[in-house]
Amino acid sequence: MTDIHEAFATALQLLLQLDPGLLEIVTLSLKISLSAVLLGALTGFPLGAAVALFRFPGRDLVNAGLHAFMGLPPVIAGLVVFLLLSRSGPLGPLGLLYTPAAMVIAQWLLVTPIIAALTCESATEFHRSYDEQLRSLGAGPWRTMTTVLWDGRFNLVSAALAGFGRASAEVGAVLMVGGNIHHLTRVMTTSIALETSKGNLQLALALGIVLMGLSLALNLAVIIVRDRVKQRYA
């Protein structure tokens, strides 16, 4: 219990002092996770909607793949990205390994199936309700897709939040492709792993509390905004 109390005190102290080291790690963590979620949303929303709305060869396979990859082990994602970006890999010449960009790619790989699968469920539900009416009005495939995405926007916010939860909590993949390099690729989760291995449990716990607090605050803010808008329009 003393450790936990001290960890809280240390976390509070680090936050109140706006510790530059902590801020650097928090900022980088948020940048990487939010970039991955943004990319995941840009690819996952249309992918999920396309699977829900259109019939094409291999659609069931894609759908099954999306759901299966929701639980993709981070180390597998990390390994795949590592092989792609390593010097001898197909994307090796880009020189992205052990950079924040590599970490974004790894997290994008993890969050996209989650966002796409949840989008697919939402779009399926809306499409079932809207299909005949939209066809009656004369809406084409593109208009139908944008309509079910827009009208399911509150579900999509939840999908993006689920993706952010996955990205921000992830350690294995970013450790493999980022390397946990001080001032370059060290994020909160890899810092916690490092501090724990060094026996610096208090700092590790403090970082954990900050990570949880940030995640909670972001989710709370989005949920409050979403519910207010939802009350007004839906």
Place this chain on the structure above:
Amino acid sequence: MVASGLCFSSGDTPLLKQISLRIEHPGLSMILGPNGAGKTLFLKLCHGLLEATSGTITWNGKSAEDTRHGQAMVFQRPVLLRRSVADNIAYALGVRGIPRRERPALVTSALQRARLLPLARRSAQLLSVGEQQRLSLARAWALKPRVLLLDEPCASLDPGATLEVERMVAAIGAGGTKVIMTTHDLAQAHRLADEIVFFWQGQVLEQGPAEHFFAGPQCVEAQAFINGELAPG
């Protein structure tokens, strides 16, 4: 509208059987029949939302799908987008290619006709069922369709809301739009219909002017239906 040898099956079950008819009456044509008679299926085939198993439907010689842009359909349960009342109409106008600058005036006019203007900014999901159905009709009306297909639009409405919807339907018909409507409600058919097409178990058993149908139906099934004796088809 000409239907010729129209059949529709679900798996091995025939739901519409060899329907051949012409709808040419300028007034309101009412597809009348008990639940399960195939009225809704027929209307969806007319609108090109379903594909017939065999047979054809043509409008002035063109296929149902090719003429859909000149039609509008209102469903039994109102299907409204998760937007404001005004935006639901603006959306439909947008889909039909009405320029953005022309939409506000058309939306206002449609809402006035439906007596929904005070609710323009409210979410469509927050309207009562009666108001939602009036909004669906207003949306269809705003498209200025040549043909309006109504699938039991009053089925889940109370008498007051039914009266409002019927008032709108009559006004739309008076404006020159051909209205084809389904109902199983004899009183409503009495009030609105100029022509009756009587459906029973996926077949058309009778078609003719409403006053002739109600004065003396030709088939025993229609007679029994009018007398309230017919089991659901």
